[in-house]
Amino acid sequence: MFTFLLKRLVQATIVMLVISLVAFAVKDNLGDPLRELTGQSVSEAERQKMRTEMGLNDPFVVQYKRFLINAVQGDFGTSYTFNRPALEVILDRLVATLELVFAATLIIIGLSIPLGVYCAINPKHGFSKLVMAISSIGISIPVFLTAILLMYVFSIELGWLPAYGRGETANWLGWESGFFTLDGLAHLILPAFALASIMLPLFIRLVRSEMIEQLSSEYVKFAYAKGLPQRRVWYLHALKNTLLPVLTVGGVQIGTMVAYTILTEKVFQWPGTGFLFLDSIQRTDTPVITAYVIVVGLIFVITNTIVDLLYGLINPTVNLTAKG
Amino acid sequence: MTQDKNMSLLEVQHLQIEYPSRHGVMVAVKDLSFSITAGEIVGIVGESGAGKSTIGNAIIDLLSPPGVIAQGEVYLNGNKISGLSREQMRQVRGSKIGFIFQDPMTSLNSLFTIEQQMVETVLANMDVSREQAYQRSLDMLAAVGIPEPELRIKQYPHQFSGGMRQRVVIAIALICEPELIIADEPTTALDVSIQDQILELIKKLCKERQVGCMLVTHDMGVVASVTDKVAVMYRGQLVEMGSTAQVLGAPNHEYTKSLISAVPRSDLKLVRFPLVNYIETAEEIHQLDIANHWLGQSQDQKQYQGPLLKVENVNLRFTTKDSIFPSRREYVQASNNVSFEIHEGETFGLVGESGSGKSTIARAIAGLYTPQSGNITFEGVELTELKSEQARRPLRRQMQMVFQNPYTSMNPRMKVADIIAEPIRFHRLAEKHQVDQIVSDLLDHVGLGRKAGLKYPHEFSGGQRQRISIARALATRPRLLICDEPTSALDVSVQAQILNLLKDLQDELNLTMLFISHDLPVIRQMCDRIGVMKHGHLVEVGNSEQIFTAPQHEYSKNLISLMPSFAAFSKQNLQIAK
Numbered sequence: 001m002f003t004f005l006l007k008r009l010v011q012a013t014i015v016m017l018v019i020s021l022v023a024f025a026v027k028d029n030l031g032d033p034l035r036e037l038t039g040q041s042v043s044e045a046e047r048q049k050m051r052t053e054m055g056l057n058d059p060f061v062v063q064y065k066r067f068l069i070n071a072v073q074g075d076f077g078t079s080y081t082f083n084r085p086a087l088e089v090i091l092d093r094l095v096a097t098l099e100l101v102f103a104a105t106l107i108i109i110g111l112s113i114p115l116g117v118y119c120a121i122n123p124k125h126g127f128s129k130l131v132m133a134i135s136s137i138g139i140s141i142p143v144f145l146t147a148i149l150l151m152y153v154f155s156i157e158l159g160w161l162p163a164y165g166r167g168e169t170a171n172w173l174g175w176e177s178g179f180f181t182l183d184g185l186a187h188l189i190l191p192a193f194a195l196a197s198i199m200l201p202l203f204i205r206l207v208r209s210e211m212i213e214q215l216s217s218e219y220v221k222f223a224y225a226k227g228l229p230q231r232r233v234w235y236l237h238a239l240k241n242t243l244l245p246v247l248t249v250g251g252v253q254i255g256t257m258v259a260y261t262i263l264t265e266k267v268f269q270w271p272g273t274g275f276l277f278l279d280s281i282q283r284t285d286t287p288v289i290t291a292y293v294i295v296v297g298l299i300f301v302i303t304n305t306i307v308d309l310l311y312g313l314i315n316p317t318v319n320l321t322a323k324g
Numbered sequence: 325m326t327q328d329k330n331m332s333l334l335e336v337q338h339l340q341i342e343y344p345s346r347h348g349v350m351v352a353v354k355d356l357s358f359s360i361t362a363g364e365i366v367g368i369v370g371e372s373g374a375g376k377s378t379i380g381n382a383i384i385d386l387l388s389p390p391g392v393i394a395q396g397e398v399y400l401n402g403n404k405i406s407g408l409s410r411e412q413m414r415q416v417r418g419s420k421i422g423f424i425f426q427d428p429m430t431s432l433n434s435l436f437t438i439e440q441q442m443v444e445t446v447l448a449n450m451d452v453s454r455e456q457a458y459q460r461s462l463d464m465l466a467a468v469g470i471p472e473p474e475l476r477i478k479q480y481p482h483q484f485s486g487g488m489r490q491r492v493v494i495a496i497a498l499i500c501e502p503e504l505i506i507a508d509e510p511t512t513a514l515d516v517s518i519q520d521q522i523l524e525l526i527k528k529l530c531k532e533r534q535v536g537c538m539l540v541t542h543d544m545g546v547v548a549s550v551t552d553k554v555a556v557m558y559r560g561q562l563v564e565m566g567s568t569a570q571v572l573g574a575p576n577h578e579y580t581k582s583l584i585s586a587v588p589r590s591d592l593k594l595v596r597f598p599l600v601n602y603i604e605t606a607e608e609i610h611q612l613d614i615a616n617h618w619l620g621q622s623q624d625q626k627q628y629q630g631p632l633l634k635v636e637n638v639n640l641r642f643t644t645k646d647s648i649f650p651s652r653r654e655y656v657q658a659s660n661n662v663s664f665e666i667h668e669g670e671t672f673g674l675v676g677e678s679g680s681g682k683s684t685i686a687r688a689i690a691g692l693y694t695p696q697s698g699n700i701t702f703e704g705v706e707l708t709e710l711k712s713e714q715a716r717r718p719l720r721r722q723m724q725m726v727f728q729n730p731y732t733s734m735n736p737r738m739k740v741a742d743i744i745a746e747p748i749r750f751h752r753l754a755e756k757h758q759v760d761q762i763v764s765d766l767l768d769h770v771g772l773g774r775k776a777g778l779k780y781p782h783e784f785s786g787g788q789r790q791r792i793s794i795a796r797a798l799a800t801r802p803r804l805l806i807c808d809e810p811t812s813a814l815d816v817s818v819q820a821q822i823l824n825l826l827k828d829l830q831d832e833l834n835l836t837m838l839f840i841s842h843d844l845p846v847i848r849q850m851c852d853r854i855g856v857m858k859h860g861h862l863v864e865v866g867n868s869e870q871i872f873t874a875p876q877h878e879y880s881k882n883l884i885s886l887m888p889s890f891a892a893f894s895k896q897n898l899q900i901a902k
Contacts, residue, residue: 216388217430218425218427218430218431219430219431219432219433219434221386221425221431222423222425222431222432222493223433224386224414224417225384225386225417225418225422225423225425225497226417226418226423226444226445226448226449226496226497227414227415227416227417227418227419227445227448227449227500228414228418228444228445228448229414229448230410230414232444232448237433237436240433240435240436241433241434241435244435314435315434315435316434316435316480316482317434317480317482
């Protein structure tokens with residue numbers, strides 16, 4: 001177990017180093033930071049002097065090293081637009097993004113497992129065929145289109161749900177969230193469904209095909225032969241085995257969803273990191289862009305590690321100690 | 325439910341099982357009637373496709389779709405159990421009929437502990453409390469011979485060996501005191517010594533508890549050693565049924581006779597298996613003038629005096645537990661100081677139970693694994709010192725392998741002709757325009773007919789595929805043929821045909837063979853000399869007849885004594901080896 005964690009830690013560090021290199025290269029190539037800081041009245045000599053003072057004339061490696069040392073301490077520089085540390089700006093908005101991802105994950109889990117299992121158990125039923133048809137259409141519709149469609153139907157035509165913004169938030173145990181107010185929840189529904197719509201079809205199909213495979217396996221037949229009721233065979237024996245691969249794929253996809261929030265948040269004007277990221281690109285706010293890339297990378301690495309650990313806990317045949 | 329006190333424990337009457345499909349109805353079992361009384365073990369034998377497993381599945385209504393019982397009735401203790409509702413059938417399963425499946429590795433759910441899987445069975449079928457169910461499970465585990473049941477019951481299936489798992493499966497099948505057990509190939513996936521223990525256990529439990537048992541198997545040795553009565557199935561029909569001694573000793577039906585003659589005999593060596601063409605008729609072997617044919621004109625003439633292959637002190641280990649600290653790494657020694665020689669033209673057999681390292685040695689010789697130490701010499705050329713693939717190539721051509729599983733050892737996207745032609749083209753053994761002719765001749769020669777070349781592997785049965793594998797191996801005109809369990813995935817009659825074919829080819833082409841098998845009778849029929857392996861050690865090497873008649877090492881003695889035999893058969897029409 002210890003060696004496993006140590007290995008994962010080394011791997012994570014390497015991944016984070018690569019990400020930081022990409023982020024740093026972006027920072028270095030996204031235009032001239034001086035142009036953002038100074039007006040037109042500053043002379044060329046003055047600019048050169050500032051450049052040297054800020055270390056922009058140092059060699060790449062020296063600059064990268066300085067960047068790394070600062071980044072490890074959480075210092076990505078000061079946002080040009082907000083005039084606050086870039087990391088602080090990101091973390092402020094991160095709660096809203098995670099709230100959205102969490103809600104979308106709940107929707108995906110809550111819908112894909114029952115639907116996938118139903119389709120596997122009744123493959124010839126009309127409803128299963130309908131679910132499968134809709135899911136193949138769902139895979140091919142891009143998220144911003146789904147978002148606009150949802151908005152048009154539910155807020156403009158029907159007027160049931162608000163079309164944009166995060167709504168009212170409330171504080172509970174120091175956690176400022178829209179989960180605790182009715183208004184906040186109402187604002188959450190459309191963006192969460194839009195975000196979930198990308199992964200939902202994939203998960204329904206995954207659950208269905210895994211479940212079909214499990215149902216034809218030998219242990220299921222043996223479970224029937226033992227005289228177990230059908231429900232127990234389906235919902236305990238086969239389902240638990242079905243969920244193992246779903247968990248592995250799911251963990252990776254949750255990380256991907258954080259990235260997909262960029263589009264969803266933009267369409268719904270959701271004040272999260274994705275929205276912030278697009279704005280920062282328009283304003284060439286490089287410290288925020290670098291901080292965003294690194295924070296999202298870190299979330300990815302952490303979720304993957306947690307999923308691997310969970311897999312080892314759920315599946316007794318995987319021995320993390322022996323994996324070393 | 326109707327009740328009739330005069331009926332036996334299980335009564336099957338005019339059972340017909342059909343598989344409807346788009347291309348018409350496939351009748352899996354035709355008009356089958358038989359009965360089993362309490363405490364009696366009835367063997368159902370037949371080859372794959374004979375419908376024997378289907379019967380067991382039909383009795384407990386677990387036919388895989390679209391299979392249906394088209395006609396006939398099944399009675400258990402006089403109560404009709406065919407055509408019951410799902411819930412009524414569920415009450416029969418487990419509590420009245422216990423089931424044992426073939427593969428203990430897959431019939432238990434790997435995510436649940438043995439306790440969970442046993443207790444749920446008791447609770448589903450009996451009106452007892454959780455504690456009573458637990459106690460019952462413990463008692464049952466002890467009864468099937470699992471040591472320390474309190475400790476083992478908390479474990480997961482993967483922590484048990486194959487034989488132990490099959491004991492757990494038997495415990496689950498018997499835990500609710502069923503009146504009948506259906507055992508579907510219960511020992512096929514197990515080693516000989518474990519097979520013997522499991523069969524003894526089933527036999528003992530059936531007699532003690534007066535439980536009827538339907539034992540489905542393809543293994544005549546198993547039938548001979550445990551059953552009271554035997555039913556022989558052929559293509560869905562019952563061809564013969566009677567007491568075991570009568571059916572095996574004096575069979576009436578032609579099929580039964582041919583089936584029995586195809587079983588490799590453990591008591592004496594035959595030149596060829598007789599009467600084995602009942603099931604899969606191979607095309608008549610096309611007569612080739614081997615001496616003048618490409619196949620017989622190998623460019624590799626014997627130039628070396630001494631053994632063709634020499635294996636000296638070969639050590640090979642695999643890492644089972646890796647660690648960054650060398651002291652904490654764990655290994656399994658698959659081959660421990662193994663040494664033997666194979667002479668030109670002979671068949672050397674390696675025999676041992678699964679995990680004894682037989683296949684590892686074969687793969688080391690073929691250059692698929694590199695040994696940690698030791699020498700492997702082929703015609704005086706030291707194989708372990710060949711570094712480049714280029715240098716190995718001529719030797720690879722002279723050694724070919726036939727693998728165990730004919731279903732996975734061929735590329736399903738290639739035509740058979742291309743599969744066989746590939747080694748010829750790769751090693752540039754013949755002119756381009758000759759290749760097609762050579763491939764056709766090879767196909768003819770292994771008894772498939774030249775038209776087979778245009779088809780894909782999935783269009784062939786297991787035995788036919790193994791013929792393709794042999795043709796592919798012969799395509800490089802090898803001198804050493806390594807056969808790794810070439811027939812263990814096949815039916816006996818097909819096995820007999822394949823073994824006859826190998827013997828014919830060996831005589832014609834003066835092939836040298838390394839023949840690996842866990843099946844002692846097969847080894848006895850095929851090999852001139854044998855080596856017995858145990859846990860990576862070669863414990864005994866000697867002439868085949870000598871080891872079978874007077875084994876020296878304790879392990880060989882034990883192995884040979886456990887061999888299921890059926891010496892009571894008629895010995896007419898058999899060619900006895902001199």
